[in-house]
Amino acid sequence: EPEVTQTPSHQVTQMGQEVILRCVPISNHLYFYWYRQILGQKVEFLVSFYNNEISEKSEIFDDQFSVERPDGSNFTLKIRSTKLEDSAMYFCASSKAQALGYEQYFGPGTRLTVT
């Protein structure tokens, strides 16, 4: 069964450093998403992406964040200058469409630890 994959599974970085989290969405999916989950808190929406453009973003997704689909398979989330509060699980998700009743499928996540 096709699945969303994410690398790395765990990333440790120092405050102020740039990180890139990578995702390979399900191959025939056209819509891509990033969510994050701070330890013990809710899963929070960050951004959705379609046709090489951001279609929606939350207030969390500020200028320090960017997303890119550099080739036909990868979808990346970049954090330019990490802060301690960026420590969280980051989940990539994808969907085939965005019509009523559509489904988002999540990857296993990347645990980001900022020290």
Added chain:
Amino acid sequence: TQLLEQSPQFLSIQEGENLTVYCNSSSVFSSLQWYRQEPGEGPVLLVTVVTGGEVKKLKRLTFQFGDARKDSSLHITAAQPGDTGLYLCAGLSTDSWGKFQFGAGTQVVVTP
């Protein structure tokens, strides 16, 4: 922001018992999804409900979407230890096609 409240936060039951977890909001959702999440892993989709009053069954799991599309419930019959996990509901707001709003989850523990 449309808030989803899940209750209870934690539920511990014996194998064979039944349980129900709830997902409530004051807002209407276009659709609602239920996921199960294991520690350190991503949410795994269980079901999507779209129509008010809709009931879907997945083996021993029964999902219901409220008539007004503001709430949902998940009922597990004859729970097994393999049902242990964090159950999350996520609603798609009526003014957004991309952003699912998640509840905080109900941690279910089924002991043998």
